[in-house]
Amino acid sequence: MDPKELTGAQALIKSLEMQQVEVMFGLPGGAILPVYDPIIDSSIRHILVRHEQGAGHMAEGYAQATGRPGVAIVTSGPGATNIVTPLADAYMDSIPLVVITGQVATSSIGSDAFQESDTTGITMGITKHNWLITEAKDIPRVVAEAFHVATTGRPGPVVIDMPKDVAQATMQWYWPEPSDLDLPGYHPVTVGDPELVRQAAELILAAERPVIYAGGGILKARASEALRELAERTGIPVVTTLMARGSFPDSHPLCLGMPGMHGNYTAVTAMQRSDLLIALGSRFDDRVTGRVGDFAPGAKIIHVDIDPAEHHKVRRADVAIVGDCRLVTDELLSALDGLGLPHSDACRSGSGGTPADAVPGAPAAPGTPAASFPRERLDPWRETLSQWQRRYPLVYDQTDAPGELKPQFVLETLRDATPDDTIVASGVGQHQMFASQWWKFDYPNTWINSGGLGTMGFAVPASIGAKVGRPNRMVWAVDGDGCFQMTAQELVTASSERIPVKIALLNNAYLGMVRQWQEMFYGERYSEVYLSPDLPDYVGWAESMGCVGIRVETPEEVGPAIDKANAVDDRPVVIDFRTDASEKVYPMVAAGDSNDNIMVDPAQSRGDG
C-alpha cells in the first residue's frame, strides 16, 4: 500500500497532530466511528466525556487557560446538537475552538437519515465559520483553514462536519502550505492605522479624567504587559470587565476592578464621570453600559478592537482603531513617546503605595504636548477615585447566627488559602459575581467564566479543561447549586481521567440570581426558584462520582475544609458550602437603568443624604 495513502479518518487525526493538538474532548457515536479508530494510535490524548456539552465547555476551559485552541469531537445528530451551547458560548466570548462533528454519509444527507441533523445550518449563526467536508482530499486543507480562522483575528469557534463516507474514503496525504489555504475573503487587520493611533495619543494627553476600559481582547491578544506599561506610564486607572479579570492585576494601585451591573461603585462611577474611555478589546456590552444613552455621558471614546464591526455598534467612538490590542497598545506607547510622554520607571514596581504616592518621571522637554502630562496631572482624578474606594468598598457581614454562612466569606477564605496563580472557573449567577468581586486576580488567564452567553453549568467542565491544559496549577471551580446540577456528571470524567479539580459549591438552595431579581423587582414573589439544600445529597453524589465530598455549614468549618481539599491531588473534591440564601449581590444596576442609579449595599446607603 502506498504509504502516503490514508483514510479520511487517518488524515483528520494526522492533521490535528500537525496542528500540535495535545488533547481533545469527545464522545464517539455512529457517524464518527471511523474517526475514532486512528485515535487509538495517535499521540493526542482523548478525554471521554459523559455528555457532549461537557466536551465543548472543557475545550473552552482548556483554551482560556492556555491560550491555545480547544478541540472537541462528537458524533452527528444529537452529538452535534448537544455541543451547540458551548459553540454559542465560545462565539459570544471569542474563544478559539475547533469542533469536529460526525455526519451521515454524503449520499444520505438530506434524507432524514438516522442521527442526521443539519449541523452546518444549525451552527452557522454561532460559529465564526463552518465546513462540511465532501471529499477526503480536502481534509488537511480544511483542518489548516479551521485552525487559522479559529485562532486569528477575533478568535472564535469553528465546526468541521465530517460525513462518515468521507472518513472512510482514501486520499493522498499532504500538508498544505499557508499559501494553499483557500480563504480569499479572510484577511484580519492587526496593525493600527498610525494616524488614528496618533489621534488617540493626543486625546490621552489631553484627558483629565481618563479610564482604561480593558476587555477580554486584552487576554486574547496577550496584551497584559502592554496594558500595564500603558497604565503605569500614563497613570491612567484601569477597569477590567468580567471577561478581562486578571488581565491587569487586582493588586495594582491603578486597578479599579470590575465595572458593570454588579461592578464596584468606583469602577462604575469612574466610567460615568470620565472624560475619556480608552476601550481596549471591550465591546460596550449592555451589562457594562447600563442604559446606553446615560453611559459615560461626558466621555470621548477611543475604541481599539480587532473586529471592526464592534466599532460604533453600541457607542459612537471618537477614534476607532482596528487592530490587535497588543500591537496597537505598543503603537500607542510609541506615539506617546513621540509626543514627549516621559518614561517613569520609578513607578513600575506595580504594587505597594497608593496612586498619589507614585513618583513622577523625568520632566518632559518644554513645549511638547506631554509637558503638561506628568502623571501627577491626574492626581486630582485618582484622589477622587480613592475617596470613592474608601467610601464604597465591597462589604458583607459574616454574623455568628446559624444558617448564615456568607458566600463572600467562603470566597475570601478560599482566595487566601490558595496560590496566587490558582485558576478559578465559575458558572453563571450570584456565585459568579461574588467570585469575580471577591477574588484577587493578579495573573492573566486565571479567571474562566461564561460572560456573554451566561451558560449555567459551565464551571465543572470548564475547570476540568483548564486543569488538563494547566496540570501544574491549582484549579478551583466556584459553582452554584443550580449550575452544578446541570453538568456535574463530568466529575465522573474527571475522576476516571485523574483530573483533580476542586469544586466550591455555594449551595444556597436557590436559583439565587433569579431569586434576587424576584425579591427586588417582583415584590418577593418567588416563582420556581427553590431547589432544596439536600436534594440531591451533594456529598453523597460527589462520592458516588469518585470525588471527595465535604459538607460545610458554619464559618469555622470553612478554612479546615479548604485545607483538606487543597491536600487532595489524586481525585476531584466537592465542598458543599451551605450558604445564606438571603444574601444578594451588591452593588447592582437594575437592568436597563442608568449606571448613575447604582445601588450599593443597604448598609452603605443608610445615612446618605
Add this chain to the structure above:
Amino acid sequence: MSAYGVDKRHHTLTVLVENKPGVLARVAGLFSRRGYNIFSLAVAPTDNPRFSRITIVVDVESAPLDQIIKQLDKLIPVVSITELAPSAARERELLLVTVEVSPETRGQVIQLVGVFEGKIVDVGHDRLTVMLAGDPTKIDDFEDLLRSYGIVDLQRSGRVALPKLDRTDDRSRGATVLGFAKNPEKAG
C-alpha cells in the same frame, strides 16, 4: 405609489462571494438574525467561476449601513463589498407580468408596452405576458399603469447594479469598495 417606497432608504450592496455551497444561506441568515431588512436580492455567477455576485438592496432604516456592511464583511466567504448610493448606481431590473386584456383593452396594453419599450413574450385569448427590463423606477411606473387592467401574475428579478462611470477619468466613482484590498487580484 411606487412599490419601492422612498428610495433614499435603500442602498445597494454588490457583494462578491466565494462560489461555494451555502454562501447564500450565510448571507440571508446574517440579515435575519441581526434584524436587517433585505429589500431585494439577486445572485448570479461572475466571469470568474470561483466567485458569485450577490446584489442586495438593503433598508438602511432597519440598521446602520455601516453595521450591515461590517457584519457582512465578517462572513468568511465574503470577498469584497461595494456599496452604491442610489445616486451613484446604474440599476437595472427585469419584470415579467401577465395582464388581463379584453378586445377593448388589448390595443391599449400593447401601446403601453411599446411606449415603455417592453416586449410581449406570450399571447393568450384574454391575457398577455409582457417583459420589461430597465431602471427600477421605470418598472415601478409600468407596473402601476398596468394594474388597472388586472395583473394576473407578476415577477420581478430584484435589482442588479454597477457603479456609474466617471467620464472625466473613466474610473468608477461614487462607490465605496470595502474589503477590496483583501484580494485585489482575485476580486473580479
